[in-house]
Amino acid sequence: MVLNPLNTFLTDNIVWVLIISALFVALIIYAALTTRSKRQVQTLMFTDQLTNIYNARYLETHFSDILMTIDESISFYYINIDNFKNYNDLFGFHVADKLLKGFSSRLTNIAPASSHVFRVHSDRFIVLSAARKDKDGAFTNELLKKLKKPYTIDEHEFRITVSIGRYVISDERPLYQDVLLKSELALDEAKRIGKDQAVVYDSRMREDHHNMFDMYRFIKDALKNNTFYMEFQPIMDTKNKTLAGLEALIRFKAKRKLLFPGDIINYAEKFNLIDEIDRYVIKHTFEAYRRFKQEGVPIRFIAVNISSSELHNSDFLTFIKQMLKEYSIDPKEVVIEFTETVDPQKLENESRFISDLRAIGLRVAIDDFGSGYSSMIRLSRTKLDRIKIDKSFVSNIVTSPSNQALIKAMVDLGRAFNLDVVVEGVETQAEYDFMLQQGIDYIQGYYFYRAMNTQAVITSFTNQDS
Numbered sequence: 001m002v003l004n005p006l007n008t009f010l011t012d013n014i015v016w017v018l019i020i021s022a023l024f025v026a027l028i029i030y031a032a033l034t035t036r037s038k039r040q041v042q043t044l045m046f047t048d049q050l051t052n053i054y055n056a057r058y059l060e061t062h063f064s065d066i067l068m069t070i071d072e073s074i075s076f077y078y079i080n081i082d083n084f085k086n087y088n089d090l091f092g093f094h095v096a097d098k099l100l101k102g103f104s105s106r107l108t109n110i111a112p113a114s115s116h117v118f119r120v121h122s123d124r125f126i127v128l129s130a131a132r133k134d135k136d137g138a139f140t141n142e143l144l145k146k147l148k149k150p151y152t153i154d155e156h157e158f159r160i161t162v163s164i165g166r167y168v169i170s171d172e173r174p175l176y177q178d179v180l181l182k183s184e185l186a187l188d189e190a191k192r193i194g195k196d197q198a199v200v201y202d203s204r205m206r207e208d209h210h211n212m213f214d215m216y217r218f219i220k221d222a223l224k225n226n227t228f229y230m231e232f233q234p235i236m237d238t239k240n241k242t243l244a245g246l247e248a249l250i251r252f253k254a255k256r257k258l259l260f261p262g263d264i265i266n267y268a269e270k271f272n273l274i275d276e277i278d279r280y281v282i283k284h285t286f287e288a289y290r291r292f293k294q295e296g297v298p299i300r301f302i303a304v305n306i307s308s309s310e311l312h313n314s315d316f317l318t319f320i321k322q323m324l325k326e327y328s329i330d331p332k333e334v335v336i337e338f339t340e341t342v343d344p345q346k347l348e349n350e351s352r353f354i355s356d357l358r359a360i361g362l363r364v365a366i367d368d369f370g371s372g373y374s375s376m377i378r379l380s381r382t383k384l385d386r387i388k389i390d391k392s393f394v395s396n397i398v399t400s401p402s403n404q405a406l407i408k409a410m411v412d413l414g415r416a417f418n419l420d421v422v423v424e425g426v427e428t429q430a431e432y433d434f435m436l437q438q439g440i441d442y443i444q445g446y447y448f449y450r451a452m453n454t455q456a457v458i459t460s461f462t463n464q465d466s
C-alpha cells in the first residue's frame with residue numbers, strides 16, 4: 001500500500017491541525033471585529049455628537065479628498081450664529097443645544113446636494129459648495145435669509161441671525177489652514193460691519209492679518225523683555241472701609257497703540273500664549289505680594305486672574321506650587337479669580353481644575369458672577385470660596401429695581417453656599433450704601449481706588465493707619 005505523506009502527517013498530528021485551524025478561524029473573526037470597531041471609532045471621531053454631521057477633524061484630515069468630490073471651483077463658507085453666547089446665558093444649554101440641532105438640520109437642507117456641511121466648533125459651521133451655485137451671491141443670500149427664519153423650541157419661537165465669511169478657492173492645491181484663515185478673516189469683517197451680513201474674502205484682509213503677526217511678536221517680546229507689569233486694585237472691607245486685599249491686573253509699557261488688558265488676553269488666547277501670560281502674571285504678582293508683606297502693607301489676600309483651564313499645560317499646577325514655595329506664600333492668601341465659562345462642554349474640566357487648585361490650598365473665586373452661563377450649576381457642583389458679582393449689575397443700581405433684586409438674590413445664594421461675596425465696579429456713594437445694606441463682605445471699585453503700581457500700593461498703605 002502506498003501511503004500519501006500528507007495523509008500520514010494529518011493523522012499523526014490531528015490535534016495540532018485542529019488547534020491551528022481554530023486559531024486561524026479566531027484570527028479571521030478578530031480581524032472582522034476590529035475592522036468593525038475601528039469603523040465605529042472612526043465614525044465617533046469624525047462625527048459631531050450633537051448634530052450628527054461631520055466635525056472639524058473630518059474636514060481637516062479629508063480636506064483634499066472632499067475638494068475632489070466637487071469637480072469645479074469651490075466656495076468655502078464660514079458661518080457663525082450672531083450673539084450665540086446670549087442663548088446659552090439666557091436660556092441654558094438644553095435650549096441652546098436644540099437651537100444648534102435645528103440650525104444644523106436646516107443648513108443641511110438648504111445646502112445643494114453635492115455640497116458638504118460641517119460643525120467645526122460650538123456655533124461655527126462650514127459649507128463647501130460649487131462656486132457656480134452662488135452666482136451674484138444668490139446662495140449666500142439664501143443662507144442669510146433662510147437661516148434666520150424663526151426656530152420653534154419647546155413651543156417658543158427663537159430668532160437668530162448669522163454672519164458669513166466666504167472664500168472662493170482658486171489655488172490648485174489649497175492648504176486647509178490657509179483657506180480656513182481667509183474665510184475667518186472674511187467672517188470677522190462681516191461681524192465687524194454689524195453682523196447679519198456676508199463678506200467675501202479680499203486680499204486686503206491679509207494685510208490686517210499681518211498686523212496680527214505683529215501682535216503675536218509684540219506679546220512674545222513683552223514676555224521676554226518684561227514690558228508687561230502688574231497693577232493692583234485694592235479690595236476693601238465693606239464695613240470699616242479698610243484694605244482687605246488686592247487684585248492683580250496686567251498692564252504693559254506700550255510705545256505703540258493703546259491696548260486694553262482684555263485685548264492682550266484675547267490675543268494671547270488666539271495665539272495660544274495664555275499659559276505663558278498666566279505664568280508671567282503669577283510670578284510677578286507673587287513677587288510683589290512678598291514685597292507688600294515685607295514692607296508692612298496690611299493685606300490678607302491677593303487675587304490673581306487665571307484663564308480657562310484647557311488653555312493650560314498639564315504642569316501648570318506644579319508651576320504654581322513652585323512659585324508659592326519660591327516666594328514663601330501661604331496658599332490660603334491667594335485667591336484665583338476664574339471667569340465663568342460660556343461653554344457647557346467645558347464645565348466638567350473646569351470643575352476639576354478648580355478642585356485641583358483648591359487641593360493645593362488656594363482659594364477660588366468666580367469672577368463676573370451672574371454674567372455667564374453657569375452660575376447656578378457651578379455653585380451646586382463645585383466647591384468654591386468666593387463669588388465676585390459682575391460690575392454690570394452695579395451701574396444704575398440706584399434706578400434699577402431689577403438689578404437690586406438680582407444683587408440681593410446673588411448675595412443670598414452666596415450666603416447659602418457659605419461663600420465670601422465681593423462686588424466690583426462700585427463707583428458712587430449711593431452704590432456703596434446699597435452694598436453696605438446687603439451685607440456684602442468686600443468692595444472693589446473706583447469709589448475707593450483705581451489700580452495702582454507696586455510702589456503706589458506701598459506708599460498709600462504703609463504711611464497711613466489703614
Ligand code: C2E
Pocket residue numbers: 233248249250260261262265278281305306307337339367368391424425426427444445446447451
Ligand atoms: P476683571 O477681572 O473683571 O477685572 C476688573 C476690571 O474692572 C479691571 O479692568 C478694573 O480696572 C475694572 N474696574 C475696577 N473697578 C472699577 C469701577 O469702579 N468701574 C469700572 N468701570 N471699572 C472698574 P481691567 O484692568 O481693564 O481688566 C479687564 C479684564 O482683563 C479683567 O476683568 C480680566 O478679565 C482681564 N485681565 C486683567 N488682568 C489680567 C491678568 O493678569 N490675567 C488674566 N488672565 N486676565 C486679566
Ligand code: CA
Pocket residue numbers: 247305337367
Ligand atoms: Ca478679576
Ligand code: CA
Pocket residue numbers: 367368388390391424
Ligand atoms: Ca470681573
